[in-house]
Amino acid sequence: MNIEPKLSHFLTKVQNIEKRKFEKKIKIAILSSFTINGLAETLQVKCAEKNIDCKTYVGGYNQYNQEILDKKSGLYQFFPDVTFLILDIRNILGDLFYFPYSISTSKRRDLINEKTNEIVTLAKTFVNNSKSKLVITNFVQPAYSSYGIAESKIEYGFHEMINNLNTNLIQKFCNTDSVYLYDFNSFVSLHGEKNVVNFQQFLVGDIKISLDYIPYLANDLMAYIIATLGLSKKCVVLDLDNTLWGGIVGEDGFDGIKLGPQPPGNAYMEFQRNLLALFQRGILLAINSKNNPEDALKVIREHPYMILREENFASMKINWNDKVLNMKEIATELNIGLDSMVFFDDDPLNREYIEINLPQVNTVNLSSDPSLYSQILQEINEFSILKITNEDTTRGQMYHQQLQRKELEQTSPNLGDFLAQLGIHVLIKKTNNFTIPRISQLTLKTNQFNLTTRRYQEEDIRKFLQDDKMLVGCAQVEDKFGDNGITGVFIVKKEKPTEWLLDTFLLSCRVMGREVEKGILNFILDTAKKNGVQKIKAQFIPTQKNKPSESFLPNCGFKKNGEYWIYDLDIPFESPKYVQVNVE
Amino acid sequence: MSQRLYSLIAKVMNVPVSQVNDASGPGSIDSWTSFKGYVLLYELEEEFKTKFTIDEALDVKTVADIKRHLQNHGIALN
Numbered sequence: 001m002n003i004e005p006k007l008s009h010f011l012t013k014v015q016n017i018e019k020r021k022f023e024k025k026i027k028i029a030i031l032s033s034f035t036i037n038g039l040a041e042t043l044q045v046k047c048a049e050k051n052i053d054c055k056t057y058v059g060g061y062n063q064y065n066q067e068i069l070d071k072k073s074g075l076y077q078f079f080p081d082v083t084f085l086i087l088d089i090r091n092i093l094g095d096l097f098y099f100p101y102s103i104s105t106s107k108r109r110d111l112i113n114e115k116t117n118e119i120v121t122l123a124k125t126f127v128n129n130s131k132s133k134l135v136i137t138n139f140v141q142p143a144y145s146s147y148g149i150a151e152s153k154i155e156y157g158f159h160e161m162i163n164n165l166n167t168n169l170i171q172k173f174c175n176t177d178s179v180y181l182y183d184f185n186s187f188v189s190l191h192g193e194k195n196v197v198n199f200q201q202f203l204v205g206d207i208k209i210s211l212d213y214i215p216y217l218a219n220d221l222m223a224y225i226i227a228t229l230g231l232s233k234k235c236v237v238l239d240l241d242n243t244l245w246g247g248i249v250g251e252d253g254f255d256g257i258k259l260g261p262q263p264p265g266n267a268y269m270e271f272q273r274n275l276l277a278l279f280q281r282g283i284l285l286a287i288n289s290k291n292n293p294e295d296a297l298k299v300i301r302e303h304p305y306m307i308l309r310e311e312n313f314a315s316m317k318i319n320w321n322d323k324v325l326n327m328k329e330i331a332t333e334l335n336i337g338l339d340s341m342v343f344f345d346d347d348p349l350n351r352e353y354i355e356i357n358l359p360q361v362n363t364v365n366l367s368s369d370p371s372l373y374s375q376i377l378q379e380i381n382e383f384s385i386l387k388i389t390n391e392d393t394t395r396g397q398m399y400h401q402q403l404q405r406k407e408l409e410q411t412s413p414n415l416g417d418f419l420a421q422l423g424i425h426v427l428i429k430k431t432n433n434f435t436i437p438r439i440s441q442l443t444l445k446t447n448q449f450n451l452t453t454r455r456y457q458e459e460d461i462r463k464f465l466q467d468d469k470m471l472v473g474c475a476q477v478e479d480k481f482g483d484n485g486i487t488g489v490f491i492v493k494k495e496k497p498t499e500w501l502l503d504t505f506l507l508s509c510r511v512m513g514r515e516v517e518k519g520i521l522n523f524i525l526d527t528a529k530k531n532g533v534q535k536i537k538a539q540f541i542p543t544q545k546n547k548p549s550e551s552f553l554p555n556c557g558f559k560k561n562g563e564y565w566i567y568d569l570d571i572p573f574e575s576p577k578y579v580q581v582n583v584e
Numbered sequence: 585m586s587q588r589l590y591s592l593i594a595k596v597m598n599v600p601v602s603q604v605n606d607a608s609g610p611g612s613i614d615s616w617t618s619f620k621g622y623v624l625l626y627e628l629e630e631e632f633k634t635k636f637t638i639d640e641a642l643d644v645k646t647v648a649d650i651k652r653h654l655q656n657h658g659i660a661l662n
Contacts, residue, residue, distance in 0.1 A: 006630075008596050008623055015598055037619040204641050205622050212626070 002379045004215035007038045014041040022053035024229050029057040029080035029132065031064035033091035034208040039084075042218035047225065054225070061206075062091065068126045080132040082228055084221060086184075087119075088208045089139040089162060100158040101147070112161050116168040123179050131459055133386075135224050136173070137184035138166045143193055177458050180224065180386065187220060223384035230444030230455060233283070233362060233382045234336050236275060237327065239345035240289040240296050240318070244268060244308065246370060249295045260305045267370040272307035274374045279312050282392030283383055284334060284399055286315040288326045288343070293318040314399035323350055324357045334399065335509030337447060337545060342380060344373075389438045391485035398510060401481040419514060419578035422479040426519045428583045429486065431472045436461050438486045439474050442506060446489075447545040449507040449517065451538065451552070456491075456504070469494045471527070475520050477511045487511045488520050492528075495537070500528050502538035512548065515576035521556055522575040523583070529569050536567040586661050589654070592631055593647060596624045609646035632659050 026047065030040055040056035047054035057078040059067040064085060067075040075083070090097045092115050100108060119136065126134050141162040145151040151159055166185060173179045188196045191213055198210035209217060226232055241248045245268045246258025258265040279285050285308065289296060296318045300310055310316075315333045317326035323345075331338050339360040345351050346366055355363045364376060385392065405422065412418035429435055436458050443456040456464075464470040475488035487508035493501040502524070507517050528536055538553055540546075557573065558565035567573075575581070587601075593608070594601040597615045610616040616624075625641055628634075628650065634657045644650055651661050 006627070008627055011620070011623065012595065012598050035619070038623070200636075200638055200641060201622060201626075204638060205618065207622060211623055 002219070002376075004219060007042065007211045007214050010042040010045045010215060010218075011038060013045045017044060017048045022048070023051040024231070025053040025055070026082065026225055026229060027055045027057070027078060027080045028225070029059065029075055029078055029083040030086070031059040031067055031075065031083065032086040033062050033064060033088050034086075035061065035206045036086055036209065036214075037207075038211065038214045039086075039218055039221075042215050043221065043225070046218055046222050050222075050226070050231065052225065052229065052231075065122065068122050068129075071129055076129055080130070082224055083126070083130070083132045083134050084182075084224075085123075085126075085134060085136045086209075087137060087139070089142075089165075090208075092119075092139070092165075093161075098146075100161060101154070105156045108156050108161055112165050112168070116165060116172065119169065120172045123173070123176070127176070127178055131457070133178045133180065133224070133228060133457070135180045135182050135221070136169065137182045138169055140185050140188045140193070141166075177462065182221070182224075187217065191216060220381060223381040224386070226382055227384045227386045228444075228457070230441075231382075232340075232385050232445075233342050233380075234340040235284040235286055235314070235330075235334060235342070236278065236377075237286045237288050237330060237341050237343045237361075238275070239347070239350065240287060240291055240299075242346040242370070243344055243366070243373075244272060245299065245303075245306075249299055250292050254295070254298055254303065257299065257303075259299075259303060264370060265305065267373065269305055269307055271370065271373040271377065274377050276307055276312065278377075278383060279308075279396045280393065281388055282385075282395040284314040284336075284396060285312055286317070286330045286334070287313055288317045288323055288330060288345075290320055290323070291318050311400050312396060314396065314402070323354060327354065327358055327361060335448065335512060342382070344377075346370075385441070387437045387441075389441060391438055391441075391487075394483075394485065398482065398484055401484075402510060404481050405479075416578070419576075422481075422514065422578070424514055424516060424519075424579045425478045426488070426516055426523075426579055426581045427476040427478070428520070428523050428581065429474050429476055430584050431461065431465055431474065435474050435486060436465075439472065439489050442474075442486070442489045442508060443504060446506045446508060447543070448509050448547075449512050449549045449552075450543075450546050451505045451549055452503065452541045453543050453546060454491075454504050464491065471500075473523075475516070477514075477516050479514075484508070484511050488516060490520060490524055492524060494531075494533075497532060498534040500533050500536050502536060505538070507549075515579050517552060518556065518576040519579035519581045522573055523581055525567065525569060525573050534569055536569065538565045538567070539563065540565065586651070588631075589628075589647070589650065589661060592627055593624060593650075596620060596627055604647060606648040606651065607646055609649075628654070632657070634659065 028043055030036060040058050044054045044056060057075060057080060059075055067073045123134055139162050141159055145158050147154060151157050169181055173181050196210055196213045201207040201210055238244055246264055247256060249257050259268050275285060300306060315330045317330060338358055342362045342364060343354055344364050344366055351363045354361055366376060408421060409418045412421060431439060440456055440458040440461050461472060464472050471492040473490050474486045477484040477487045487510060489504060489506050491504035493503045495501050525536060538558055540550060540553055553565040557571060558567045590601050590604040593604045597613050597620060599613055599615060625636055632654060636653060640653045654661060
């Protein structure tokens with residue numbers, strides 16, 4: 001169980017956040033209908049621990065309406081990236097929170113519809129006035145009802161009212177860009193209403209979330225910050241013995257390991273089910289285990305109670321090599337950073353070894369009790385992304401196809417032969433409601449093949465679409481092994497009628513090295529030429545991670561001119577031989 | 585025991601322990617805001633395994649008040 005330090009720890013630590021160069025920065029606004037002091041400080045400390053410079057703005061006590069409605073408020077002048085709106089049901093329902101049955105059933109229904117509309121209108125006003133994401137907490141359904149056990153016999157009773165308000169908000173906001181609903185009701189269920197609500201703190205200081213639980217709330221809200229900054233973890237790397245099954249397969253044998261529907265084997269099955277659920281939403285799984293490959297693979301392929309099978313692993317390092325070396329090889333193979341990886345190993349020595357040598361990897365402090373593995377996994381909030389795209393749900397499958405491509409590459413005599421056999425098709429797709437979430441996600445997450453690493457939220461992409469001077473596109477890449485989904489993005493600024501600027505050009509690591517990038521560039525150059533453009537300007541802005549794209553512009557015939565690279569459209573571009581490009 | 589109390593107050597208020605005495609309170613320690621006052625009460629309850637009533641919580645103006653309430657809860661500080 002994740003134990004958070006006390007609030008005073010964060011209040012002290014925030015004073016000592018050292019002034020340094022952070023890797024990322026974010027501006028967070030907090031609006032609330034009650035006293036929520038301490039949350040901003042806790043978020044600042046938690047951000048600093050993740051190398052994020054976090055500036056905060058806390059709205060006045062119960063001033064959230066004024067802050068949102070007044071275009072000149074401190075909130076808007078702060079220009080937040082993420083705004084948390086934390087509301088309490090007592091403030092929304094007023095006296096009817098205590099006396100809901102003083103009005104008729106139909107009036108109770110009208111009241112909830114009216115309150116839903118008020119919140120939706122407030123959110124819309126905010127969205128119109130700010131580029132920030134808005135995260136609204138839903139409402140806690142208290143265990144108590146003045147009607148006691150008769151509560152469930154009342155038509156549209158107190159509990160149903162709150163439930164209905166929460167459901168309405170989900171429906172209203174599920175397709176609204178940049179507004180997210182945080183399930184505060186589940187937070188209270190998880191920690192217990194008796195713990196989260198401290199009546200003395202509530203009555204003395206209008207503190208409706210007990211000071212004990214502010215750090216836990218901050219931990220949950222960090223998921224939005226991590227997702228907004230594109231820092232979500234992408235891969236879980238797993239040991240095998242005593243991690244995916246109980247016992248040591250090399251010693252206990254195929255039949256002797258603990259894995260099955262009875263305890264303690266069921267703890268490992270439960271853990272594997274939770275891992276499979278992560279795999280199905282786009283988190284990659286990999287193995288880093290010191291083992292005899294034959295013994296371990298036999299379990300993975302043939303054990304009747306194994307939930308995870310070979311096709312669920314994007315990379316398998318089952319050998320007697322150094323675990324740090326294996327970890328680095330997994331990162332290279334999957335084309336992801338070590339800082340995108342979470343490592344599970346039952347052996348504290350192995351964990352310490354990885355922690356010391358690869359501090360970028362999140363090494364999970366695994367309990368010695370396997371029945372807690374699933375809980376520990378569920379408490380990791382760093383896998384969070386704001387919206388799950390089609391590409392996310394099929395990612396694991398795509399990486400498995402990638403393994404098949406690698407096998408083909410190894411048996412092909414040369415690169416040309418390999419690319420010809422792949423049969424690569426690039427489809428340039430329109431930017432629309434279906435593709436915008438993925439375009440934004442790629443700009444936020446892509447580090448390696450990314451010329452400028454400009455990060456754009458969905459709202460930014462939508463604004464570009466309204467602008468005649470911008471051209472936004474994306475590319476879907478397919479080959480004989482399958483569909484890689486949308487894996488390329490370009491954003492062009494039409495600076496002058498004769499000169500366009502390549503603002504963003506990126507390629508997901510899963511299609512790198514197949515000349516797909518040249519196919520996409522060819523499309524951009526062609527489009528520019530047809531529009532009478534003479535020059536394409538581009539930039540390479542180096543980061544710690546985008547070395548793989550450093551030589552792309554010179555290799556494609558761009559000439560350096562000051563801080564820009566220029567392509568003269570009079571010079572014909574040699575499109576790649578093995579890549580077929582079509583336009584939607 | 586007094587030292588234990590002073591240390592805790594110094595930690596919560598983020599001031600040197602030498603700055604804390606029985607007369608200390610919001611008037612003499614700038615960081616002693618009403619919110620920090622609640623944080624302090626919660627830390628005191630944890631530290632001394634006790635629970636203040638709402639009247640006691642509202643009555644705290646100085647360290648001496650805290651001592652008095654702790655003593656009323658059977659916690660001797662001197």
